[in-house]
Amino acid sequence: MAQIAQVLVDVPTMQTNRPYSYQIPSAWQSQVQPGMRVVVPFGRGKRRVQGFVLACNDVTTFDGDLKAIDSVVDLAPVLNQEALKLTAWLAASTFSFQITCAQTMLPAVMRAKYEKLLRPTDQTSAAIDDQIFHGQTSVDFDAIATTPAAVSQLLRLQAAGEVEVYYQVKNQARHKTVVGVKAALSVADLKQVETTVRSGAAKQLALLNGLQTLNGETLTQREFSQRFDVSEAVIRTGEQKGWLQKTAIEVYRDPYATANIRPTKPLKLNDEQQVAVNQIVAAVDAPATTTFLLEGVTGSGKTEVYLQSIAAALAKGKTALMLVPEISLTPQMVQRVKGRFGKAVAVLHSGLSSGEKYDEWRRIRRHEAQVVVGARSAVFAPLDNLGLIIMDEEHESSYKQDDAPRYHARQVALWRSQYHHCPVVLGSATPSLETRARAEKGVYQRLLLADRVNRRPLPSVSIIDMKQEMQQHAESNFSRALLVALQDRLERHEQSVLMLNRRGYSSFVLCRDCGFVLKCPNCDISLTLHMDTHTMKCHYCGHEEAIPKVCPNCHSRQIRYYGTGTEKVEEELQNLLPDARIIRMDNDTTRKKGAHAKLLTQFGSGEADILIGTQMIAKGLDFPNVTLVGVLNADTALGLPDFRASERTFQLLTQVSGRAGRAEKSGHVYIQTFNPDHYAIRFAKHHDYEGFFKYEMQMRHQGGYPPYYFTVQITASDLDEAVAAKRMYQLLQWLKPRLTPSTIILGPTPKPIARVNRRYYYQIVIKYKQEPNLEHTLTTLLQETQVQQRQGLQIGIDVEPLHFM
Numbered sequence: 114m115a116q117i118a119q120v121l122v123d124v125p126t127m128q129t130n131r132p133y134s135y136q137i138p139s140a141w142q143s144q145v146q147p148g149m150r151v152v153v154p155f156g157r158g159k160r161r162v163q164g165f166v167l168a169c170n171d172v173t174t175f176d177g178d179l180k181a182i183d184s185v186v187d188l189a190p191v192l193n194q195e196a197l198k199l200t201a202w203l204a205a206s207t208f209s210f211q212i213t214c215a216q217t218m219l220p221a222v223m224r225a226k227y228e229k230l231l232r233p234t235d236q237t238s239a240a241i242d243d244q245i246f247h248g249q250t251s252v253d254f255d256a257i258a259t260t261p262a263a264v265s266q267l268l269r270l271q272a273a274g275e276v277e278v279y280y281q282v283k284n285q286a287r288h289k290t291v292v293g294v295k296a297a298l299s300v301a302d303l304k305q306v307e308t309t310v311r312s313g314a315a316k317q318l319a320l321l322n323g324l325q326t327l328n329g330e331t332l333t334q335r336e337f338s339q340r341f342d343v344s345e346a347v348i349r350t351g352e353q354k355g356w357l358q359k360t361a362i363e364v365y366r367d368p369y370a371t372a373n374i375r376p377t378k379p380l381k382l383n384d385e386q387q388v389a390v391n392q393i394v395a396a397v398d399a400p401a402t403t404t405f406l407l408e409g410v411t412g413s414g415k416t417e418v419y420l421q422s423i424a425a426a427l428a429k430g431k432t433a434l435m436l437v438p439e440i441s442l443t444p445q446m447v448q449r450v451k452g453r454f455g456k457a458v459a460v461l462h463s464g465l466s467s468g469e470k471y472d473e474w475r476r477i478r479r480h481e482a483q484v485v486v487g488a489r490s491a492v493f494a495p496l497d498n499l500g501l502i503i504m505d506e507e508h509e510s511s512y513k514q515d516d517a518p519r520y521h522a523r524q525v526a527l528w529r530s531q532y533h534h535c536p537v538v539l540g541s542a543t544p545s546l547e548t549r550a551r552a553e554k555g556v557y558q559r560l561l562l563a564d565r566v567n568r569r570p571l572p573s574v575s576i577i578d579m580k581q582e583m584q585q586h587a588e589s590n591f592s593r594a595l596l597v598a599l600q601d602r603l604e605r606h607e608q609s610v611l612m613l614n615r616r617g618y619s620s621f622v623l624c625r626d627c628g629f630v631l632k633c634p635n636c637d638i639s640l641t642l643h644m645d646t647h648t649m650k651c652h653y654c655g656h657e658e659a660i661p662k663v664c665p666n667c668h669s670r671q672i673r674y675y676g677t678g679t680e681k682v683e684e685e686l687q688n689l690l691p692d693a694r695i696i697r698m699d700n701d702t703t704r705k706k707g708a709h710a711k712l713l714t715q716f717g718s719g720e721a722d723i724l725i726g727t728q729m730i731a732k733g734l735d736f737p738n739v740t741l742v743g744v745l746n747a748d749t750a751l752g753l754p755d756f757r758a759s760e761r762t763f764q765l766l767t768q769v770s771g772r773a774g775r776a777e778k779s780g781h782v783y784i785q786t787f788n789p790d791h792y793a794i795r796f797a798k799h800h801d802y803e804g805f806f807k808y809e810m811q812m813r814h815q816g817g818y819p820p821y822y823f824t825v826q827i828t829a830s831d832l833d834e835a836v837a838a839k840r841m842y843q844l845l846q847w848l849k850p851r852l853t854p855s856t857i858i859l860g861p862t863p864k865p866i867a868r869v870n871r872r873y874y875y876q877i878v879i880k881y882k883q884e885p886n887l888e889h890t891l892t893t894l895l896q897e898t899q900v901q902q903r904q905g906l907q908i909g910i911d912v913e914p915l916h917f918m
C-alpha cells in the first residue's frame with residue numbers, strides 16, 4: 114500500500130489553482146495529515162515550495178514519475194477540517210486562489226520565505242570556488258547576481274555544471290524559549306546534600322531549600338532567582354554539582370503583559386439590555402444560527418450585552434469570538450474584555466509583533482484561550498466549539514479586505530455560524546444599510562437599545578454654516594460658537610473632543626502663481642504633506658519625495674501648503690486658547706507601539722482638556738468628563754464619487770457625536786459644514802437613524818444601488834492605458850451574452866483614481882438581483898484571460914465592493 118497527498122502549492126496563479134499529487138515517503142505514512150504544511154519539489158529544476166496537504170489517499174500503485182514530498186513542516190495540522198472547508202468556500206466566493214485563502218487564515222510568519230541559493234557541484238573549479246564560494250557550501254544568488262555581466266556569467270557556469278541554483282524554503286515561525294530550572298534530585302537527596310554544605314554558604318543553602326519546594330515543577334531561571342533570592346552564578350554552581358537541571362521552556366510573548374487591567378464584574382442590566390441578552394443567550398443555548406442586529410444608540414451599553422452573552426457561552430463550555438474594527442485603535446475595548454475574562458482572552462490585531470500574533474494564535478489552537486478579540490482577520494481565529502460570534506460596529510468598512518482575497522469579515526462570520534451552529538450578533542448605533550434592510554425583512558432578528566443607559570439624553574447638536582462664518586470672520590478652522598463653547602468647558606474643567614475629518618481630504622502643495630499641484634509620478638493623485646518626516650508622500654503607492662521650496666513648474670517661490678493637517682489645527686487652537694492642554698491623535702502621533710493607548714489613558718485621567726484627532730477618535734471612546742464634541746469639517750467626504758458617501762458621513766457624525774455627555778453631565782455637539790442642508794447632516798443633527806435609513810433607502814432604490822442590487826466590480830489594469838481600455842471593452846462584449854438580460858453592466862470607465870503605481874485602471878460594475886450564471890461566468894473569465902494575464906494584464910474581481918475609488 115502506498116499513499117498520495119493532494120497538495121496546494123504556494124504558487125498563486127490561475128494554472129496552479131488546484132491540488133497536485135505527491136508521494137508520501139513510506140517513513141511518514143502515518144504522520145502526514147490534511148492541514149499540515151509540507152515542502153515539495155515543484156516545476157523544473159531544483160525549485161522547492163511550501164504547500165498545504167488537502168487530503169491523503171491510499172493507492173495500490175502510482176505512476177513512477179510522481180514526485181515525493183521533501184519534508185514535513187508541522188507535527189500537527191495547522192488548518193483543521195473547518196479551515197480547509199472555509200478555504201475552499203472563500204476561494205470560490207471571492208474568486209481568489211486557494212493558496213492565498215489558506216495563507217490568509219494563518220499568522221503571517223507561518224508563510225514560507227524563499228531563498229534563491231547557489232552551491233558548488235562536483236565540477237566546480239578551484240578558480241570559481243575562490244571567486245564565488247570561498248569554501249562555503251552555499252551563497253545567496255541575489256547577492257552575487259547584481260550586474261548583467263554577473264548574471265550571464267552565472268548562467269554560463271550553470272550550463273557548464275560548475276554551479277547549481279536551488280531554492281530553499283525557510284520557515285520563519287519561531288517560538289520563544291527561556292532558561293528553566295528544575296530539581297535534579299529527590300527532596301530526600303537534596304536534604305542529604307544540605308547536611309554536607311557548610312553553614313557559611315548561605316546562598317547554596319537557599320538554593321537547596323528552594324529546590325526542595327519545587328514539587329517537580331519547572332520555573333524560569335528569572336522567576337527562580339527572584340523567588341529564592343539566589344544569583345545566576347549560584348544556580349550555575351548548583352547545575353555543576355548536579356543538584357538541578359536547566360531546561361528550555363517555552364514562553365508566550367504576551368502583548369498585554371505589562372498592561373494594567375482592572376478586573377470587572379457584570380453590571381446590573383437595564384430592561385432593554387436584559388431583553389437583548391436573554392434572546393442571545395437563548396440562541397446560544399438552543400443552539401441556533403440566528404443572526405441578530407443589536408441596534409443601540411451611542412452609549413446604550415452594547416458592550417455589556419456582548420460581555421454577558423460571552424459569559425453565557427463560556428458557561429456552556431463553548432468559545433466566543435468578538436470582532437472589533439482596527440482594534441489597535443480601540444484599546445478601551447480590549448481592556449473591557451480582558452477585565453471581564455482575564456487570561457481566557459487572546460487578542461489578535463495588526464498592532465502586535467509577528468511573534469506575539471503567532472503566540473496568541475497558538476494559545477487559541479491549544480484551547481488555552483476561549484475568548485478572542487480581534488480585528489478583521491481574527492474572524493479566522495482557530496477556535497473550536499464556537500458558541501457565539503460578535504461583530505461590533507458592523508458597518509465599519511475596515512471589515513472588508515482591500516486585497517485578495519477580498520472578503521468581508523461579516524460573510525465569514527455567517528459561514529462559521531452555520532458550521533458551528535451558533536448565533537451571530539451584529540452591533541452598531543448606525544448599521545450598514547444592507548444589514549438594517551435584512552433586519553427589516555426578518556432575515557436578521559433586530560434587538561433595539563433605544564435609550565442610553567440610565568436614560569441619559571443624547572447630546573444636542575448645533576450645525577454651523579461655515580460659508581456664513583467665512584464671510585463674517587477671517588479664515589479660521591474654528592467658528593465663533595465652537596470657540597466660545599471650548600472656552601466654557603475649560604472654565605468648567607470639562608473635556609472636549611475635536612475631530613478633523615480626513616476622509617477624502619489631504620494637505621497638498623499648490624503654487625499660487627501658476628496653480629501647479631505636486632502630484633505622484635506613479636499615480637493620479639496629489640502628494641500629501643507629512644510634517645513628521647518632512648516629506649511629500651503618495652498614499653497609494655508609497656512614493657516619497659522632498660518638500661519643494663520653489664515651484665517645479667514656474668520656479669516661483671509662492672508655493673504654499675493647502676488643506677489643514679491636525680498639526681496645523683492644533684497650533685491654531687493653542688494660539689487661540691493658550692492655557693488649554695491639548696492631546697493630538699493622528700497617524701503621526703500614534704505610530705509607535707502603544708502610543709495610542711497611552712494618549713487615551715492620559716486623556717482619560719484628565720491630563721488634557723482637549724483631544725484633537727482624525728476619525729480614529731470617533732469610535733468607542735467612553736470618557737465620562739467629555740461634554741463637548743466639535744467636528745471641524747463634516748462634509749469633506751460628501752463630494753466623493755461613491756454612492757455610500759452620505760451613509761459614511763452620517764455614520765461618522767453620529768458616532769463622533771456619541772462621545773459627548775455619556776455620564777451625568779449632558780453633552781453638546783457642534784458640526785461645522787459647508788453643506789448645512791445636506792440630508793446626511795440634517796439627520797445626524799437629530800440622531801435620527803431611522804429617518805436616515807428610510808430616506809437613503811429611497812435614494813438607493815431610485816439609483817438602483819445596494820441593498821436593492823448586488824454588485825460586483827471588475828477591474829483591468831495595465832501599464833499601457835490603451836491595452837487596459839481595449840481589454841475592458843472586449844471583456845464587456847464577452848460578458849453580456851453570458852449574463853441574464855435583467856442584469857445591468859455599467860461601464861467600462863476609468864476608475865475615479867485612474868492611475869495607481871504606474872498602472873491604468875478601468876472598471877465595470879455588474880448590478881444584479883439574481884444572477885445564476887455569475888459564479889460560473891466569472892470563474893471562466895479568469896481562466897480564459899490566463900494568457901493575457903501572463904502578458905501583464907491584471908484582472909481584479911471584487912464582490913460587493915465597498916469603495917468605488
Ligand SMILES: Nc1ncnc2c1ncn2[C@@H]1O[C@H](COP(=O)(O)OP(=O)(O)OP(=O)(O)O)[C@@H](O)[C@H]1O
Pocket residue numbers: 380381382383386409410411412413414415416417541542566732733734735771772775
Ligand atoms: N446596565 C448598566 N448599568 C450601568 N452602567 C452601564 C450599564 N451598561 C453599560 N453601562 C455603562 O455605560 C457606558 C456606555 O456603554 P458602552 O460603551 O457599552 O456603550 P455602546 O453602546 O457601546 O456605545 P458606543 O456605540 O457609543 O460605543 C459604559 O461606561 C458602561 O460601563
Ligand SMILES: [Zn+2]
Pocket residue numbers: 633634635636651652653654655656869870
Ligand atoms: Zn503614488
